[in-house]
Amino acid sequence: MEIKGKRLLLIGGAGLIGSHTVDELLKEDIGELIIYDNFCRGSEENLEIGLKDPRCKIFKAGGDILQTDILDAAMKDIDGVFHFAALWLLQCYEYPRSAFEVNVKGTFNVLEACVKNRVQRLVFSSSASVYGDAVEEPMTEEHPYNNTNFYGATKIADEHMCRAFYHRYKLPYVGLRYMNVYGPRQDYKGAYIAVIMKILDRLDQGLAPIVYGDGSQAYDFIYVGDCAQANVCAMKAETTDSFYNVGMGVRTTIKELAELLLELTGSNLEIQYEPAGMTFVKNRIGCPKKAKMEIGFEAHVTLREGLKSLIEWRKSHMEAVEKRRRKA
């Protein structure tokens, strides 16, 4: 879709990926950006840069996807919708009914409102969690739905709802399956990436970084700024009814991640290994080829560069980091 002059709604736009997408979209010639968020996890702080631009506003009447009349009002005269709002993995584990309410029913509400208001395009945030543990590597978009947890189950249901809405009502959409997203503004709640903030906290105190298990668990870490670009590419693209991996396609073990953090912070400490806790997935690396070919997205920020940016942000936002630590 041509985004020049368009009015775009970012549902869950005050969160990690949403707020970076706001920053990325404001580099484009868009008409207006409206943030629709209930702020259960996101914050106005995340929108500090975005809200300085007069084209970016928070929808004032409300921001919950379960409040369908308010959601409907926010969609009036909107051309394109990004849907980021969801409960995260461990919250879904603890509260499966809420996971169903917000992630499945909430997404159904978003789809219904898009159709009612003749929205031209939807970019839906799915997740690599739909794949579960890899049965082949790297995982293409054809990899089976090997998920076993509630969070992944809600994302699989949502993907099928998007598809059904497209086939029944012709609502054009694409879904993005992000791998492990990290970067400035992240908190302590990511099931796999929280290890980064926890290690940095320990290093500040002169304590050895802790790795649970033998550190051989391997993931595809992707910088949040790259995810924001993937969203812009997905909104601009013409393809529809399709899902895309958003990752680097690079395998990094938790041990390698911890070693890189030690190197980047100039620490001589040694990794301390502790018995493994709860892990949902031990191995997940996505194939980035389809996204490159069909929506023109390619990740550019290496883990080394991305971690440097995160470390810089953390140093200059210690108050925000402290708030996140308390909330964890």
Ligand SMILES: NC(=O)c1ccc[n+]([C@@H]2O[C@H](COP(=O)([O-])OP(=O)(O)OC[C@H]3O[C@@H](n4cnc5c(N)ncnc54)[C@H](O)[C@@H]3O)[C@@H](O)[C@H]2O)c1
């Ligand atoms: N961060 C990752 O590693 C990752 C990986 C795969 C998929 N995803 C998915 O990408 C999307 C964005 O992730 P994120 O990391 O930015 O998460 P986030 O929690 O930072 O952002 C989600 C936003 O949605 C808002 N929200 C939650 N419930 C809401 C509701 N009922 N109504 C309105 N707003 C609500 C929160 O306040 C938050 O601002 C999510 O759908 C997530 O499941 C994230």
